[in-house]
Amino acid sequence: MIRFDKVNKWYGPQLKVLNEVTAEVKKGEVVVVCGPSGSGKTTLIRTINRLEPIDSGSITVNGTDAHSSKNNVNTLRRDIGFVFQQFNLFPHMSVLNNITLAPRKLRGMSRAAAEEKARELLDRVGLADKAEAYPAQLSGGQSQRVAIARSLAMDPPIILFDEPTSALDPEMVGEVLAVMKGLATTGITMMCVTHEMGFARDVADRVWFLDKGNLLEDAKPDEFFSNPTHPRAQRFLADLRH
């Protein structure tokens, strides 16, 4: 579903953030990307929908080359949901309009149909009563759940999460993770940058470990947590247990 092939990316001439990353996410798989800060996790996930350009290599999403200038980037992005650390809800629109904007304007869905779908999605993330609210009235956890509903409104086969719980108060992490766990069982292809190792252990099909732009581990969660092969990954996990 998503294939990285020898992906390289530099920030300036000195700093290489992605180094020969080659890996694949299969259809329906849940992949958790972890690693120390500055390891290139966020950059990696942002290259998939071309929010970040790459310098060499290729990324194939659903059979199309994501970084080829021949392919329309907007069409590509319609099929890739993206959830940000900072939610990025549109503050000038109600929750309902946040969710229906893309289906109405990009898929030509009628307002009634889009709103019906939006209410279903809100129900799934447990916020059916917040349809008329504005983002300023929501807590962090509620905002992030609305953001998830918004990215699902386009029915993407793939959804990407960039540290979805890192900006949340600890007590709100659980509600967002619960929604993500529910989502993982629906067969959607999911890729998630996170520091929530519990989530990785319970939900992930594979765990990727990144350090200084190198993909050091690509393993099943049991193997990764009990028996990491690379010394850097061993150190990372040891530090987490403190």
Next chain:
Amino acid sequence: MLEIVQNNWTLLLVGQYPAGPLGGIVATLLLAIAGLALAFPFAILLAVARLSPYRWVNWPATAVVNIVRGMPFLMVIFWSYFALPILIGRPLSGFWTLVGALVLYESAYLAEIIRAGIQALPRGQEEAARSLGFGYFRTLTFVILPQALYNSLPALIGQFVSLIKETSLGYVISVNEFTYAASQLNSQLLVRPVEVFSILAITYFIVCFALTQSARWVEQRIARTRQGKSSGMQIQTNPLATEPMP
């Protein structure tokens, strides 16, 4: 003062109309509305062009903004008085000459306000819209501009107020507007200049003050909707920013 208004209210209101050209406060308001209606879309275009990554788009826009902002408005009026008829190849009424000058001058200032409003938005807003699959222009229309314009409303209103006041400079090219009517009245009455020009000042003040107050009311209404309709609490807006720009 009141009896001056009572005896000459048609002159102050509409100038010599219908016997002569339309003037007075009505002409001033028409000038301001026409100037505003044309300057605002131009300003948005200029602001967006200035933020364009393409040099052949942003360079000319930057040049226009910087040149115009480095000129006194009186000079822009003279320039459009003499140059506009040559440029468009036919004579132009004083009204439209002044509107041309206002649009050129004000769109440069408004553009800088709008540009600041766009740049002050978190980058995530654009990224979120682009990630959903919106292109550049749709991202601008649905997500960026509504927020940027709302956030810069206080500064925009200040600039609108200064636009209204700048119409009075049309006096130097004998445009029939409110200041012109007042000076006509003054030369008729001869001995009461303080009263006549006080009427002028008070009326300008009322018009401009009404505009800032109604803008503030609109602003608070929007803010209240976004904070939840139930809370009747007053939302504090930034009081400093309603001061008009030079």
